[in-house]
Amino acid sequence: MRLSRRPLVVPVLLCAVVALSAPRSVAAEEGxxxxxxxxxxxxxxxxxxxxxxxxxxxxxxxxxGQRAADVQRARVARLDRLLTKEQGQVAVxxxxxxxxxxxxxxxxxxxxxxxxxLLADDPDELLRGRRLLGQADLAVTNAVDRTRRAAARLDTAxxxxxxxxxxxxxxxxxxxxxxxxxxxKLETARWTLQGEADQSVAAGRCRGAVRLARPKSSSTRxxxxxxxxxxxxxxxxxxxxRWAGRHTGQDFAVDIGAPVRSVGAGRxxxxxxxxxxxxxxxxxxxxxxxxQYAHLASAAVDxxxxxxxxxxxxxxxxxxxxxxxxxxxxxxxxxxxxxxxxPVKWLAERGxxx
Numbered sequence: 001m002r003l004s005r006r007p008l009v010v011p012v013l014l015c016a017v018v019a020l021s022a023p024r025s026v027a028a029e030e031g032x033x034x035x036x037x038x039x040x041x042x043x044x045x046x047x048x049x050x051x052x053x054x055x056x057x058x059x060x061x062x063x064x065g066q067r068a069a070d071v072q073r074a075r076v077a078r079l080d081r082l083l084t085k086e087q088g089q090v091a092v093x094x095x096x097x098x099x100x101x102x103x104x105x106x107x108x109x110x111x112x113x114x115x116x117x118l119l120a121d122d123p124d125e126l127l128r129g130r131r132l133l134g135q136a137d138l139a140v141t142n143a144v145d146r147t148r149r150a151a152a153r154l155d156t157a158x159x160x161x162x163x164x165x166x167x168x169x170x171x172x173x174x175x176x177x178x179x180x181x182x183x184x185k186l187e188t189a190r191w192t193l194q195g196e197a198d199q200s201v202a203a204g205r206c207r208g209a210v211r212l213a214r215p216k217s218s219s220t221r222x223x224x225x226x227x228x229x230x231x232x233x234x235x236x237x238x239x240x241x242r243w244a245g246r247h248t249g250q251d252f253a254v255d256i257g258a259p260v261r262s263v264g265a266g267r268x269x270x271x272x273x274x275x276x277x278x279x280x281x282x283x284x285x286x287x288x289x290x291x292q293y294a295h296l297a298s299a300a301v302d303x304x305x306x307x308x309x310x311x312x313x314x315x316x317x318x319x320x321x322x323x324x325x326x327x328x329x330x331x332x333x334x335x336x337x338x339x340x341x342x343p344v345k346w347l348a349e350r351g352x353x354x
Contacts, residue, residue, distance in 0.1 A: 045192045045210030045298040045315055048257035049185040058179040065172040071166040075139045079158040086151040087186075093143050190256040194317055197279055197297045200320045204274035209305075210298040212259065212312045223350035224310045225295060226329050230254050232354060233326060236342045249292065249330035250343045250354070256325045258316040260293050262307040263347065269335045271299045277328065278319025281337050283307060289346070290335045294328040295319050 189216050200207055230252040238247045268284040273279050275295035281301060297317025301307060318325045331340040331346040344354055 013198070038303070043210050043298075044196060046212060048186065048189045048297075048315060049210075049212040049259060049312075051182060051189055051254075052259065055179070055186050058175065058182050062091045062172065062175040062179045062229055065168065065175045069165065069168040069172050072168050076158060076161045079154055079161055083151060083154040083158055083199060086147055086154055090147045090151060093147060098221050110156045110177060115270040116329060127336045127350045134152055140272050141288060143172075143329055170202075184208075186344070193297050193315070194256050194319075197317050197319045200273045201278050206271055206273040206279065206299060208272075209302045210300050210315070212315070220350075222309055223347065223352050224261055225317070225354060226261055226263050226291075226327060226349065226354050227252050228261070229258075230327075236340070236344065244279075248296075248337065248340045250326050252316075252327040252329060254316045254325060254327060256297050256315070256317050258327075260296065260314045260316055260327055261310050262293075263291055263352070264309045264350070266291075266307060268301045268303050268305045268307060271301065271303050274319035278322060280320075281313045281319065282332075283292070283313065284335065290332040290339075295322045295329070 093096045161203040233251040234252045264285045271280040271283045279296040280294040299314045301313045316327045330340045333345040
């Protein structure tokens with residue numbers, strides 16, 4: 001599942017357009033019914049769109065869970081280091097107490113203080129030394145107690161952090177399992193959708209628009225990229241053995257079922273099936289230019305329909321003369337093959353950088 005929004009340029013030439021012959025165009029006909037409708041009346045294309053969104057959401061939740069678990073693991077490691085330091089300090093202070101006890105013994109600490117005073121050359125000095133030694137003894141004892149309490153608190157915090165990490169790890173494992181389940185369903189639905197699309201292309205007859213329920217966007221941009229997430233592959237005017245002449249558009253490597261967007265407002269000029277482009281949608285924009293979206297697995301609009309910038313017009317696939325799932329996108333002066341301009345530059349002029 002691709003989640004990054006910045007494209008990566010890859011040298012894969014997916015598009016296999018036969019540039020010298022225009023594809024057979026057959027407009028979508030009314031009355032064909034809902035394409036690929038199952039027993040419950042839902043189309044496979046709509047199921048793919050729903051699963052596609054669910055898979056993206058599940059991936060984001062899983063990644064968030066991983067980040068939270070990583071933060072908790074780092075907290076446990078930090079507490080471990082602090083606990084080790086405190087335990088080391090306790091050991092050092094215990095050694096200090098041992099040294100002080102040994103010093104007292106060597107200087108007559110076992111003799112009664114009265115006898116030591118009588119035998120001392122300087123009783124005042126002995127008393128001062130005794131007070132200092134007692135103060136030092138008390139200070140070390142207090143330090144040991146404080147350090148032990150700090151170590152106990154750290155141990156409690158570390159065990160609490162360990163429990164929290166365990167909870168997060170189990171939560172992340174559940175998210176991973178949910179993510180895998182959705183992706184498996186999506187993969188099955190994608191190839192079911194592609195199989196139905198191939199049948200439509202073989203018959204040269206479109207089944208009608210697959211209406212996709214997309215969340216409302218708050219974007220007010222006049223122009224957008226044709227896909228939200230993608231990898232760029234074959235570019236405009238590049239050479240390739242799988243098409244005659246030069247490549248007429250820009251390819252976007254994406255998974256089957258990825259929602260394809262109209263790059264700007266306009267009216268659907270053509271929805272066609274059959275020929276080298278497979279299932280394609282052509283949109284006429286308000287500035288007189290046309291854009292083409294080809295090798296689709298389904299079309300989400302009908303001929304003559306008004307579309308807005310960012311509206312889903314289809315789902316990516318690998319129909320027609322194509323060697324793998326991708327979108328072939330063109331910007332044209334006319335609705336027909338052979339009038340294309342560099343779509344990357346054309347979009348850049350409208351504020352869209354691929």
